[in-house]
Amino acid sequence: MMYLSTRGDPTERRFCDILLEGLAPDGGLYLPLRYPRVDAATLERWRGLSYAGLAFEILSLYIDDIPAADLRALVDRTYTEAVFGTPEITPLKPLEPGLALQALSNGPTLAFKDMAMQLLGQLFEYELGRRGEPLNILGATSGDTGSAAEYAMRGKRGVKVFMLSPHGRMSPFQQAQMFSLQDANIHNLAVRGVFDDCQDIVKAVSADLAFKRRHHIGTVNSINWARLLAQVVYYFAGWFQATRDGAERVSFAVPSGNFGNICAGHVARCMGLPIHRLVLATNENDVLDEFFRTGRYRPRGSAETHETSSPSMDISKASNFERFVFDVLGRDAGRTRSLFGPALAERGEFVLAPQEFARLAEFGFVSGRSTHADRIATIRATHATHGVTVDPHTADGLKVARERREPGETMLVLETALPAKFAATIVEALGHEPARPPATVGIEALPKRGELVPADVETVKAYIASHA
Ligand SMILES: *Cc1c(COP(=O)(O)O)cnc(C)c1O
Numbered sequence: 001m002m003y004l005s006t007r008g009d010p011t012e013r014r015f016c017d018i019l020l021e022g023l024a025p026d027g028g029l030y031l032p033l034r035y036p037r038v039d040a041a042t043l044e045r046w047r048g049l050s051y052a053g054l055a056f057e058i059l060s061l062y063i064d065d066i067p068a069a070d071l072r073a074l075v076d077r078t079y080t081e082a083v084f085g086t087p088e089i090t091p092l093k094p095l096e097p098g099l100a101l102q103a104l105s106n107g108p109t110l111a112f113k114d115m116a117m118q119l120l121g122q123l124f125e126y127e128l129g130r131r132g133e134p135l136n137i138l139g140a141t142s143g144d145t146g147s148a149a150e151y152a153m154r155g156k157r158g159v160k161v162f163m164l165s166p167h168g169r170m171s172p173f174q175q176a177q178m179f180s181l182q183d184a185n186i187h188n189l190a191v192r193g194v195f196d197d198c199q200d201i202v203k204a205v206s207a208d209l210a211f212k213r214r215h216h217i218g219t220v221n222s223i224n225w226a227r228l229l230a231q232v233v234y235y236f237a238g239w240f241q242a243t244r245d246g247a248e249r250v251s252f253a254v255p256s257g258n259f260g261n262i263c264a265g266h267v268a269r270c271m272g273l274p275i276h277r278l279v280l281a282t283n284e285n286d287v288l289d290e291f292f293r294t295g296r297y298r299p300r301g302s303a304e305t306h307e308t309s310s311p312s313m314d315i316s317k318a319s320n321f322e323r324f325v326f327d328v329l330g331r332d333a334g335r336t337r338s339l340f341g342p343a344l345a346e347r348g349e350f351v352l353a354p355q356e357f358a359r360l361a362e363f364g365f366v367s368g369r370s371t372h373a374d375r376i377a378t379i380r381a382t383h384a385t386h387g388v389t390v391d392p393h394t395a396d397g398l399k400v401a402r403e404r405r406e407p408g409e410t411m412l413v414l415e416t417a418l419p420a421k422f423a424a425t426i427v428e429a430l431g432h433e434p435a436r437p438p439a440t441v442g443i444e445a446l447p448k449r450g451e452l453v454p455a456d457v458e459t460v461k462a463y464i465a466s467h468a
Pocket of ligand 1: 111112113144145222255256257258259260261262312313393416417
C-alpha cells in the first residue's frame with residue numbers, strides 16, 4: 001500500500017516512511033492511496049478471530065514493509081488481557097436493548113488513547129531498531145495524550161519522551177499518572193504556565209530545524225496515520241459483538257475533539273464494514289456539529305475555546321478533519337488545498353458548495369452537541385437506571401446517541417475514558433467519588449519524578465540537549 005498527501009504531494013511513500021511523521025511536507029495529511037475493500041465472506045472469516053488476530057488482518061492490508069511474522073508478534077504483544085483487562089480487549093457493556101457502551105478505556109491510562117498508543121510504542125521500537133536511530137519525542141499535554149504516550153514508550157529501546165505539561169493545572173490523578181513514572185527514558189517537564197505556553201514551546205523547538213535534526217526530535221500527535229489505523233480495528237470488533245448478539249443495523253456514537261477517533265470509523269465504513277451511521281458528539285466546543293449541520297467549517301481561536309468538564313474535547317480546530325473532507329471532495333487534492341491551505345487562516349472559515357454538502361449524506365454522519373448540564377444529567381440518569389458510572393466524555397456521546405437513535409438501530413457508544421480520571425465532575429453529579437481500578441489506587445502518594453521549568457524555550461532546549 002502506498003500513501004499520499006491530502007494536498008497532492010506526488011512523492012510515493014510506504015507505511016514505515018510515514019510512521020514517524022506528522023504532517024506531509026506540503027502541509028497535508030497522509031492517507032492510503034485507496035481503502036482496501038472487505039467483502040462479506042472475509043467479514044465472516046474474521047468474526048472468530050481474537051482482537052490481536054483481527055488487528056493483524058486489518059493492519060496487513062495497509063502495511064507491506066514489515067514482514068508478516070514481525071507484525072504478528074508486535075500486535076500479539078500489544079493487545080493482551082494483561083494490558084487491557086479482558087480477553088475481548090474492547091467488550092460491549094449493554095445498557096438497554098439497542099444501546100451499549102463499547103469499553104475502550106481499560107488500558108494503562110484509562111482512556112481510549114491507549115488503544116493506538118500502545119501499538120505505536122511497539123512499532124516505533126521496532127522501526128528505530130531496524131534503522132539504528134534514536135528518537136526523542138517532544139510533546140505538550142493537558143492530560144490524556146501525554147500519559148498515554150508515556151505509558152506506551154516507557155522502557156522502549158531507542159525512544160525518549162520529553163513531555164511538557166502546565167504546572168498545577170492537571171487533575172491530581174492525571175499529574176500522578178505521569179509524574180510517578182520512574183523510567184529513565186521518560187522526562188516530565190512541569191512548565192510554569194498554561195497549556196498554550198507548553199504548546200508554543202513545542203512549536204518553537206520544532207521550528208528550529210537544525211536543533212530538531214541534531215537531537216532527532218519527533219512527535220506522537222493525533223494526526224499520525226498509524227494511530228488512526230490502530231483505531232479502525234475496534235469498530236470491526238464492536239460490530240462483530242453487536243451482530244453476534246442479534247443487532248441488524250449498527251451505528252457508533254463517538255465523543256469527538258480532533259476527529260481522530262471517528263475518522264477511524266469513517267475508514268472502517270469505507271472498507272465495507274456495514275456501519276449504519278456515525279454519530280458525532282461534541283461538547284460546548286461545537287465546531288464539528290456546526291459543520292455537519294451547515295457545511296460551514298469555522299475553527300475557533302483560543303479565546304473562543306471554552307474550558308469544559310469534558311476537557312479532552314476542548315478543541316478549537318479538529319486536526320484530523322482534513323482527511324474526511326478530502327474523501328468527501330472525491331479526493332480532489334487541489335480543492336482540499338484551497339479549503340484548508342493558507343486561505344483558511346486568512347478567511348477563518350470555509351463553506352462547502354451545495355453539491356459537496358449534499359455528498360456528505362453518503363458518508364453516514366450525523367451530529368449533536370452536549371453541555372455541562374447534559375453531562376451531569378446523563379451521568380446521574382445512567383447511574384440511577386443502570387448502576388453504571390460513565391465519564392463526562394462518554395456522557396456527551398451517550399446524550400447525543402439517545403437523541404439520534406432510530407427504531408431498529410443498535411447504537412454503540414464509544415467509552416473514551418473511565419470516570420476515575422475525572423473525579424470532580426463525578427462528585428458533582430453523584431455526590432461520591434468514582435471507583436478506581438486497583439492498579440491506580442493511591443497513585444497520588446507515589447514518589448514523583450520531574451523537573452519544574454519556566455515557560456522558556458531556551459531552558460527546555462538546554463534540558464533536551466543534556467538528556468537526549
Ligand atoms: C482524545 C479524547 C477524545 C477526543 O478524541 P478525538 O480523536 O480527538 O476526536 C474524547 N474523549 C477522551 C476521553 C479523549 O481522551
